[in-house]
Amino acid sequence: MSRKVLLLMVWVQLLLGAAFFASAQVRTAEALVPAVDSVGFHDVGSTTWLDVIVSHEPPPSIGSSHYVTNIQLVINGTTVNLSQTPQSQTTFTVQYQLGTNTDSYSVTARALCNVHGYGAYSSVVTVPESIGLVLFVVLTVVAVLLAKKTRVPHAHASTR
Secondary structure, X not given: OOHHHHHHHHHHHHHHHHHHHHHHHOOOOOOOOOEEEEEEXXXXXXXXXXXXXXXXXXXXOOHXXXXXXXXXXXXXXXXXXXXXXXXXXXXEEEEEEEEEOOOOEEEEEEEEEOOOEEOOOOOOEEEOOOHHHHHHHHHHHHHHHHHHHOOOOOOOOOOO
């Protein structure tokens, strides 16, 4: 082999080695977007509430200037934005009143970081029709039926 070909092969190997070494040194950037850990619900009387649990941990170098500014709910296709004040905790719960639940709801949520933008949408949660209202109607019907069944006939006074 000629000396030029040999030198060319050495240079190619050095360049490939340097490129491999450089690519191994590149770190991927981590986006510190907030995550919606869960969307749950509970009833208080006949009113249904959503409980959205959000986690967002800013790095110590950014600190308190990095927080969730908005929780976005999509309820049966309608978007509701809930503005937030800066949080002091990395995991927090946001509540939203759905109102009197006479229908079922399909709900998903995501959170907005003031530095890194929106996180991914949560899984879709189905909030069923409130059992409280249904139970009230059923118990009322049962009470009316029992009242009719146990009705005491009026005694008629007989005349002599």
